[in-house]
Amino acid sequence: MNKKIKIFDTTLRDGEQTPGVNLNLKEKLIIAKKLEELGVDVIEAGFPMASEGDFNSVREIARKVKNSYVAALCRATKSDIDRAYEAVKDAAKPRLHIFIATSKIHMKYKLNMREEEVLKKAEEAVAYGKTFCEDIEFSAEDAYRSDKEFLVKVFERVIRAGATVINIPDTVGYALPNNYYDFIKYIVENTKGIENVDVSVHCHNDLGMAVANSLSGIMAGATQVECAINGLGERAGNAALEEIVMVIETRKKDLKMSTNIDTTKFTKISNLVSAITGVRVQPNKAIIGENAFSHESGIHQDGVLKEKSTYEIITPESVGKINNKNIVLGKHSGRHAFQSYLQGNGIDLSGDELDEAFKKFKRLTDMKKTITEKDIDAIVNDNISSVDEYYKLISYQVYSGNKMICTSTVEIKKGDEIIMESAVGEGSVASAFTAVERAIDKKINLKDYSIRSVTDGEDALGEVTVKIEEGNKIFTGSALSGDIMEASLNALIKAINKAKLN
Numbered sequence: 001m002n003k004k005i006k007i008f009d010t011t012l013r014d015g016e017q018t019p020g021v022n023l024n025l026k027e028k029l030i031i032a033k034k035l036e037e038l039g040v041d042v043i044e045a046g047f048p049m050a051s052e053g054d055f056n057s058v059r060e061i062a063r064k065v066k067n068s069y070v071a072a073l074c075r076a077t078k079s080d081i082d083r084a085y086e087a088v089k090d091a092a093k094p095r096l097h098i099f100i101a102t103s104k105i106h107m108k109y110k111l112n113m114r115e116e117e118v119l120k121k122a123e124e125a126v127a128y129g130k131t132f133c134e135d136i137e138f139s140a141e142d143a144y145r146s147d148k149e150f151l152v153k154v155f156e157r158v159i160r161a162g163a164t165v166i167n168i169p170d171t172v173g174y175a176l177p178n179n180y181y182d183f184i185k186y187i188v189e190n191t192k193g194i195e196n197v198d199v200s201v202h203c204h205n206d207l208g209m210a211v212a213n214s215l216s217g218i219m220a221g222a223t224q225v226e227c228a229i230n231g232l233g234e235r236a237g238n239a240a241l242e243e244i245v246m247v248i249e250t251r252k253k254d255l256k257m258s259t260n261i262d263t264t265k266f267t268k269i270s271n272l273v274s275a276i277t278g279v280r281v282q283p284n285k286a287i288i289g290e291n292a293f294s295h296e297s298g299i300h301q302d303g304v305l306k307e308k309s310t311y312e313i314i315t316p317e318s319v320g321k322i323n324n325k326n327i328v329l330g331k332h333s334g335r336h337a338f339q340s341y342l343q344g345n346g347i348d349l350s351g352d353e354l355d356e357a358f359k360k361f362k363r364l365t366d367m368k369k370t371i372t373e374k375d376i377d378a379i380v381n382d383n384i385s386s387v388d389e390y391y392k393l394i395s396y397q398v399y400s401g402n403k404m405i406c407t408s409t410v411e412i413k414k415g416d417e418i419i420m421e422s423a424v425g426e427g428s429v430a431s432a433f434t435a436v437e438r439a440i441d442k443k444i445n446l447k448d449y450s451i452r453s454v455t456d457g458e459d460a461l462g463e464v465t466v467k468i469e470e471g472n473k474i475f476t477g478s479a480l481s482g483d484i485m486e487a488s489l490n491a492l493i494k495a496i497n498k499a500k501l502n
């Protein structure tokens with residue numbers, strides 16, 4: 001009998017702490033629903049005390065998600081716990097996730113507390129949370145750099161106070177897999193009452209070992225893994241959910257473990273998270289990278305053509321790698337056929353969202369000879385990442401050449417008002433962006449601009465990602481089009497709308 005490993009997804013909390021990632025309510029809700037469909041056991045929806053926006057997102061996710069636990073992060077203080085519970089209380093399965101640091105370095109420099117104080121605070125916080133929430137996860141922040149004996153004391157106290165899960169994070173990604181194994185085993189073997197709770201691991205990727213360390217943790221007795229789609233997270237990120245699950249799936253005979261995850265949804269959810277966050281996946285990334293199933297050398301190609309298992313240990317189908325097959329939709333397809341196609345693929349759009357996606361699809365059929373599944377996916381993801389449109393691009397004109405100063409004119413809608421502005425610049429994008437800056441009458445602090453093709457062929461769709469800075473925060477906008485200037489302007493306007501540069 002395989003041991004069931006619970007998957008705790010933190011894309012919306014630790015993942016949102018990825019530099020430059022800032023998700024709004026609509027985006028978080030869509031990702032949460034997809035995580036639920038993926039089969040994750042726990043969705044960590046956010047840190048309600050951090051901001052009003054975080055609080056609202058956690059509350060809405062808690063109300064919409066039915067099958068997964070919805071966890072809200074909070075520090076070990078009454079005010080944090082109250083706020084977190086208020087956000088998560090309507091969930092079908094609410095969880096409070098209380099944390100306090102336990103390493104000497106954190107206690108001395110960050111908390112300015114002694115061991116006894118931390119012990120007391122941890123115990124009191126869990127006991128307080130337990131008065132209104134049955135499911136309490138307790139995390140000892142920077143656990144791996146903490147004194148083992150002290151950690152055992154903390155865990156025994158919080159288990160007695162009612163914790164149902166104890167989490168042992170490698171917060172700074174410092175562990176080596178064999179040391180982390182020994183560490184988890186020590187805690188599991190020496191903590192009284194631990195057999196009655198779930199033991200969780202949460203590994204950061206600073207030395208590129210988050211997945212290896214998480215695996216060591218579950219081999220040593222942990223029953224829950226905390227991870228994020230595409231390995232998003234603070235600094236170098238968290239363990240990548242798709243990698244850890246595929247290790248368990250591919251090596252299940254040796255590991256004797258399994259999860260509840262539907263791995264065939266990996267490619268779609270990875271693309272969705274990438275489109276919404278603006279954080280691209282490296283091509284050589286395991287499982288969901290563009291090259292994960294490409295065979296370049298002649299010897300490998302020959303081997304795979306003769307027998308796939310020569311060079312493929314997992315199949316592209318098992319992770320939902322989109323077959324770039326043409327689809328039956330085309331120039332003459334109507335709105336209904338388009339909607340039926342989406343529904344058949346598990347995408348439920350209606351009203352304005354469907355209208356907008358259909359408009360994009362129609363434009364695409366004018367530009368592209370063949371429409372593939374990848375094109376439709378890209379359109380749907382582009383639509384999702386659209387934010388409330390305070391500003392909207394109506395039209396633009398660009399005159400450019402290598403021996404002239406480029407000139408752009410943009411027409412932008414703001415409420416009922418249409419604003420038209422022109423500007424010159426060193427290049428077409430620079431002049432168009434300056435024209436937008438004039439139209440909105442605000443300085444735009446452009447931090448990054450990048451472009452890539454998201455589908456295949458000569459008439460591939462291009463995706464532009466723009467990052468701007470406002471009030472010490474980075475806001476990202478991505479947009480898709482067969483026309484690079486249109487994608488550039490829409491990406492910039494999405495970033496401006498997110499930053500609320502009104």
Ligand code: KIV
Binds near residue numbers: 140141167169171204
């Ligand atoms: O990395 C960490 O220690 C965390 C905790 C809050 C669980 O993210």
Ligand code: ZN
Binds near residue numbers: 014169171202204
């Ligand atoms: Zn973390």
